[in-house]
Amino acid sequence: MSLTEEIKKRRTFAIISHPDAGKTTITEQLLYFGGEIREAGTVKGKKSGTFAKSDWMDIEKQRGISVTSSVMQFDYAGKRVNILDTPGHEDFSEDTYRTLMAVDAAVMVVDSAKGIEAQTKKLFEVVKHRNIPVFTFINKLDRDGREPLELLEELEEVLGIASYPMNWPIGMGRAFEGLYDLHNKRLELYKGDERFASIEDGDQLFTNNPFYEQVKEDIELLQEAGNDFSEQAILDGDLTPVFFGSALTNFGVQTFLDTFLEFAPEPHGHKTTEGNVVDPLAKDFSGFVFKIQANMDPKHRDRIAFVRIVSGEFERGMGVNLTRTGKGAKLSNVTQFMAESRENVTNAVAGDIIGVYDTGTYQVGDTLTVGKNKFEFEPLPTFTPEIFMKVSPKNVMKQKSFHKGIEQLVQEGAIQLYKNYQTGEYMLGAVGQLQFEVFKHRMEGEYNAEVVMTPMGKKTVRWISEDDLDQRMSSSRNILAKDRFDQPVFLFENDFALRWFADKYPDVTLEEKM
DSSP, rough: OOOHHHTTTTTEEEESHHHTTHHHHHHHHHHHHHSSSOOOOOOOOOOOOOOOTTSSSSHHHHHHHOOEEEEEEEEEEETEEEEOOOSSSSGHHHHHHHHHOOOEEEEEETTTTTTOHHHHHHHHHHHHHTOOOOEEEETTTOOOOOOHHHHHHHHHHHHEEEEEEEEEESOOOGGOOOOEEEETTEESSSSSOSSEOOOGHHHHHHOHHHHHHHHHHHHHHHHHHHHOOOOHHHHSEEEEEEEBBBBBBBSSHHHHHHHHHHHHHOOOOEEEESEEEEEESSSSEEEEEEEEEEEETTTTTOOOEEEEEEESSSTTTTEEETTTTTEEEEEEEEEEEETEEEEEOOOTTOOEEEEOOOSOOOTTEEEEEEEOOOOBBBBOOOOOOEEEEEEEESSSSGHHHHHHHHHHHHTTTEEEEEETTOOEEEEEESSSSHHHHHHHHHHHHOOOOEEEEEEEEOOOEEEEEEGOGGGGBBBTTTTEEEEEOOEEEEEEESSSHHHHHHHHHHTTTTOOOO
């Protein structure tokens, strides 16, 4: 098979949702259809003792939540599928946002009882900003939920995207009978031995069933007043195809997967800082690091840089240019993933995600190129933390473990590190409380370094130029610090302290990140 044909086989997407909408469960079912797991372990979270294949970190298994982005790959129906299962918890949106830079499409999982929730809305805005296609799976039809028409209306009003239902539920909860498949023009049956039936048999199968009568009315209404189906509108991110189903009972999931692969896009190009778009079909290899993860294998204390291949082909042992440093690197120890299990890979192509073993060479956002092509992809989003804690080792004899742990976990981008300009104290910044808990848990469990963490409360953060720096500007209400890149930064007590500082030093430029 030619390189072009291999690249065109790739389908790389992320699954996004609010916590508990069933994102991890649907991931398991997709892996089941891809033949990667023998049974889709019914993921019910921490109480059941059954852990999701994609929730590999110890704390994820204890809490029944995803706090890191997992990468999984399988072959299905002539396509090579790369799934990125993102953390749903809001504190980890930073990791999720970066992951969304590495995919060509998104699958949005919505709880039929709750509709569009806060985290879904936040993540959708990032996807919308990138104009990538969004496919919607409305989940949990095996439970009582809201009316399908009401859910579609909310989706369009809250997210501002047109929708087109690919199928329609016949009843919900205990009355759930199956799906009226508009796209494939058939009925998918929830009960009984037969999985499919023709639409012509519907009246006979559901004689005197009020839910089926309602379905026919709803579909008539949609055909008269609903949106037209348009493959181009899907690819442009203007229309979301909507699928109904139940991930927990594995109903409607395979139909979703088949149809998704029919319409999901091939790998797309990425913009450079100069505004050029790198063509995925170009023969020269290029890629970018969108995530770094330490201790995926606690036995080996390893560190892996996740790379999205943008163009060309990776071959084991190839040399690459690291644009940020101008130095070369050799990609000899490279892996691909199935959550916590992985295998060495000899080659991969545009659209694939590979893991490069990292001894401290790479940073999130790094661009890798080959030959004379030395360019940089557009930067990944960085976030301004909102809450802070002072951190120090509980045992001074464990300084070495403490520093190694902090260095590795900060390089992952899961938490941000600052150093007080005057006292040298370490301060951690995060977008949510859970990040601190995960940091503490991992420092103790993975690095054997107990830490003392002292809350500093919320701070308003602004970066300043070295040229504007004057240590006399620092006070108890605006702490002067350095970030991990040695850039000077002020941590203001509140917005009032920020405004007071801006008035006092009008010539000093204060910069805010995302």
